[in-house]
Amino acid sequence: MFKKILIANRGEIALRVIRACKELGIKTVAVYSVADKESLHVRFADEAVCIGPAPSNQSYLSIPNIIAAAEITNADAIHPGYGFLSENAKFSQVCEDYGIKFIGASAAMINSMGDKASAKDTMKKAGVPCIPGSDGLLGSIEEGIKLANKVKYPVILKATAGGGGRGMRIIRSDREFEKAWVDAKQEAGASFGNDGLYLEKFIEEPRHIEVQLLGDKFGTVVHLSERDCSIQRRHQKLIEETPSPIITERLRTKMGEAAVKGAKSIKYEGAGTIEFLVDKHGDFYFMEMNTRIQVEHTITEEVTGVDLVKMQIRVAAGEKLEKKNYLPLRHSIECRINAEDAANGFRPSPGKITNFHMPSGFGVRVDSHCYTGYTIPPNYDSMIAKLIVNAATRDEACDRMKRALQEFVIEGVKTTIPFHITMMDDPQFRSGKFTTAFLETFDFSKIK
Template identity: 75%
Template sequence: MFNKILIANRGEIALRIIRTCKEMGIKTVAVYSTADKDSLHVRFADEAVCIGAPPSRESYLNIPRIIAAAEITNADAIHPGYGFLSENAEFSKICEEYNIKFIGASSDMIDRMGDKATAKATMKEAGVPTIPGSEGLLASMGEGIQIASEMGYPVILKATAGGGGRGMRIVREESEFKKAWDDARQESGAAFGNDGLYLEKFVEEPRHIEIQIIGDSTGKACHLSERDCSIQRRHQKLVEETPSPFITDELRDAMGKAAIKGAEAIGYEGAGTIEFLVDKNRNFYFMEMNTRIQVEHPITEEVTDFDLIKEQIKVAAGEPISGQNYYPKLYAMECRINAEDPSNGFRPSPGKINNLHLPGGRGVRVDSHVYAGYVIPPNYDSMIAKLIVSGQSREEVIVRMKRSLEEFVIDGIKTTIPFHIALLEDEEFKAGNFTTKFLETFDFSVIKG
């Protein structure tokens, strides 16, 4: 087992990793930018090293400084959390070269799964259902038009190095293709330094369902069931829940088996998710693989009584997984609390938190790094807390979540709490009738506060 782990991240996920390390008897090192000098992950780690100025490229994305911090503190492993360098193949490879264990996927695995066209081809070869589309990257716009006409519209162009909805364009007829092609290439080139595109049939009325998997160094994998991540705004998740109100036992079993087949086909080691789109007829298709821990991992932990961070560390240290699959014993939901104004187009709202009261009670968990007096910097992602609620039924979870949100007080900034309360009062949401397009028709005028 590791003696000391450096956490190459910030905020709530850094604090989350520190907690598990302490319970495992492992020393921790926090790294931080000057904007985060007063953050709780800096306070609660055993050691802390400042690695640069607030811009991410000068701190949390600065590989040489992070490696130097690991070397001077004698850390024998690095946990990247999510975001930042968690799916950076170069960082994983450099850790290997410096004999520092990267608690995540290997550089080769990140490369293979990070390129979405390659990932799709790999999963298709493994027998995992994939969305019909181009075989790899499109060589030209003309090739894309030909495939789309043969397959039928609507189709979607996707950046092979994409994420967060960037480099994606829906094309509903041939006359729209050229503009969509030009826009997607320009956006993906600017965002990722790679303007390669591939094409897929556009799945109407989809659900976004992901399967949590864990693989070990022996090549074995298991799954921890599904999470429904369909409540999204511009491809950014806002609410996640498990089990999904849309998934049947038979479909859960089929998707779990497909996820394991895909993970074992590539010899995946560590925690990850196989992401699927599920259409209105409950046909499911591979979308992508995330080779890291997910923001929404706590809801899986709450319904399976399983510490995913601990399992990541154990697998990285060479220990085998149990081999069994885990299914929900409870229901759980997570609301992402962002420093944003939901009544004003979710405009970011950084600033000082004047007063803070966290909800509590049975079945309530808050993962956060903020406190009264904390100043939210404008340099990073706007998520400041995750409210996780569990219960015996989905109905109980919704009632408990609404009560917890009403009890959650954050003064001094705007947050997404009023949006979440309005969402939980929506009859269609309460009935489980929603897709990834749900918020496109949501009445934001009902938000109070």
């Protein structure tokens, strides 16, 4: 087992890893930017090292600064959390070159899954259902139009290095293609330094379902069932739950087997997630693989009783997995509490928190790095906390979530709490019959 782990991240995920390490008897090192000097992960770690100014490209994305911090503190492993460098193949390789264990996927695994076009090709070869579309990157507008007519409109252009909805354009006819192509290329190039695009059939009325996986170095891969992430705005998830209201036992088995097959095809090690789109007929298609822990890993922990972060660390240290899949024993929902004004287009609301009171009680969990007096910097993701509940049934989980949201007090900044309270009362959400397009027609004037 590792003696000391450096957490190359910030906020609640850095705290989450620190807590897992403490329970395993492992010393921790926090890294922080100047803007995060007062963050809780800095206070709770055994050691802390400032790695640069507020801009992430000079701190949390600076590989030399992070490696230097690991060397001066004698850390023998690095946990990257999610976001930042968690899926950066170069960072994974540099850690290996310096003899520091990267608690995540190898450079080869990240390369095979990080580029969406090659990931799709890998999954096809493994026999995982994929959305019809281009076999690789598109070379021209003409090639794209020809393929769009073959798979039939609507289609979607996607940035091969994309994420968070950037570099994506839905196209419904030939006449829309050229503008969408130019716009997507420009956005992809500016966001990722890679303007490569590929094309897929656009699945209408889909659900966004992901399968949690764990793999060890001995070839065992298991799944921990699915999560439904269909409530999202501009491809950014807002509410996640497990089990999904639409997944039958038969479909869960089929999706789990496909996800395990896909992960085994690249000899996957560690925690990872394969994401699918499920259409209204119950057919599912591979979308992408995330070679890291997910924000929403919490709800899987709540329904399976498995500490995923501890399992990540144990697998990275060479422990064997038990050869069994995990099924959901209860229902869990997570609401992302962001410093955003949902009633005004989710406008960001950084600033000082003047009052902060977290809910509690049976079946309620809060993962947060915030407190009264904490200033939310404008430089990073706007998430303040993750509010998680679990209950025996979905209806009970919704009721518990509403109660917990009403107890959550955050003053000084606007938050998404009023939006989530409205959602817990929404008849369509409560019915479980919604798609990823749900918020496109949602009446935001209902938010109080």
